[in-house]
Amino acid sequence: MTLTQSLLVIVALIATSAFFSLAEISLAASRRLRLRQMADEGDLRAERVMRIQEQPGHYFTVVQIGLNAVAILGGVVGEGSLSPYFQELFDLWLSPTASQTAAFLASFITIIAIFLIFADLFPKRLGMSNPERLAVRMVGPMQVLITAFKPLVWLFTVSTDLLFKLLRMPAERDEKITSADILAMTEAGARAGVLAQREQQVIANVFELDTRPVSSVMTSRDRIAWFLRDDAESVLRARIVAEPFSAYPVCDGDIDHVLGYVDAKDMFQRVLSGQPLSFDHGLTLHKALVIPDRLSLTEVLEQFQQAHEDFAIVVNEYSLVVGVITLNDVMSTVMGDLVGVQDEEQQIVKRDENSWLIDGVTPIQDVERALDLEELPHRDEYETLAGFLMVMLRRVPKRTDSVTWAGYTFEVMDVDSYRIDQVMVTRGKPAATADLVSEAGLSPAANP
Template structure:
């Protein structure tokens, strides 16, 4: 066999090996979501790739048969064709025996290098660039090879399946996509510039709805503006001016006996039309949606949808009112700093690079986001910054009490009737949780 013929055979073997390498990496790297989208758009090849991904045993068996056969043939042809020429070259400096050994090693290294670059590294990097498109091009020829090599494929597949069963490993690929997977993809998209940082944050906030309790965003009991059913018009007008909200609970006797709620739009319309503001004179009283305080924000949205309401009264296990929540409160959580900027500025005020003034009722998730803290201790025992301080101190905090954790110091600045109003957070506290001397 002449050198030209040998080199031509080696080139064919390299191309064949590159084909199998490309077929292997393109199938493994293809994203099912992208393939499903293509299949839904009418591309039959994408549907075929999806079916192979569900049971890829035969496909990869053919790939390995091809790769190993080519590797063996390449070694035989390459060593036999190149060794004589390397031997003649090395005989100029070495003895015949030494030249033969050096020629064999040179042929071996040359063939390995050529196959490694052109039959493995290059096709695999090429396949990673656009795996779905390449997988759809490869699926036809590969299915033909699966049919042609069916006896061998069956034999090797049965042997492999037997090993999987003996080891107790799953036979099919698990393609379940979790919320963590989606968040990881959006973070990667934000880093790559495909998604804006605010868009990525909104997506993260949507998944956070399932873990945040309603109590983390509600208007707490002591901040609720409510009416007595028999309040005169002057009291109603004064309360609206002092505390403007979209809806007001209407109670009998005290706040724990809720009769319903009145919509601010109804009151506004009656004022403009000159009608009296009195519940006994036509001011509509709506039935209040009552929800427990242990619901997640996702469950709250479901309750709003089922009841066709956007305002709810929150009660605890003792049927005592602990707060109110509106649809706007939930959506503000989703949108983050895109909406509700004034409220956020009131709750979390950054004084300088290393200090923040934070309201005690601020949801702990917002505090973590503002301070860039991944985790806090005993996270399942509280929902607000005030709750964090109570858990860490194991008592109701007093003014000047402080707690250090994760490089931050949390100092109570103001307490009103056992309620923590303001907390000063400074960067530079101890790494472990250590209540200050005042604690």
């Protein structure tokens, strides 16, 4: 065989190997959601690709038969065609024995390099760029080859299936899509510019509803504005002016005996129409939806939907009122910073690049997100920033107490009747800040 003929054979083998590499990577990398979209648009080949993905054994068997056969032939042809020419070159400097060995190694390395670049790396990178489009083009020729090599395909497929059974390994592709998969896709879309960063954050917030407890969003007991059943109209008016909310619990004697709630819209309508603000004179008292404090926000949404309400009283296991929550509270959690609020109303105020002023009742998920922290220690023991400080200090914090963790210093700035109002968070530990060891008696090893 002449050099020209050998080179033509090598080119043909490289093209064949590239075809099988492209067929392999395009099927493996094809996204089922994209294939389903193509099928819905009328591309029948996409349906065939999805069926092969469900049972890819025959497909990959043909691919491996082709790749291995081409690799063997390529080695035989390449070594036999290139070695004589390399030997003639090396005979100028080396002994016959040494030049023969060097020629074999040179031809071997050359063939390996050519096949690696043109038959493996290039087609696989090409296949990864647009796998679905290439997969639908490859599926027809590959099905012809599956039929042509059916006896060999059957033999190798049965042998492989038997090996999977012996090892008790799943032989079928798992097509289950989890919330983590969806979040990973949205993050990739945000990085690629397909999704806006805020849109991606809204999607992440939706999935977070299932893990966030109602207590992380509700208005806590000490901040609830409520009425007594027999409050005078002047008291009701003064309370509305001082604490304007969309709804107010109405109680009998104390806050733990809730009779219902009054909608602020009903009160405004009566004021505008000149009617008296009194529960004894027609002011509507709505039945309150009561929910336990262990529900997730997803479950709260379900409760609102079933009861056709947007306001609920939150109670603990002792039937004591611990807070109230509205549909708007839940939706604000989903929308995040898309909901416009004034700085003074925000629970987290960024002062500069390295400091934040944070309300003590801020949900710990929001604190972690604002500070770009993956997870704070003892995460399952608290739900708010105040709870984090109590757990770390092992006592009720007082003003100037501080905790240092992961390069951040959390310093209590204001305490009102044992309730932590404001916490100053700074990146990096200031020299004047007391160490956690002296404040809480904990081991230095507990604070990286």
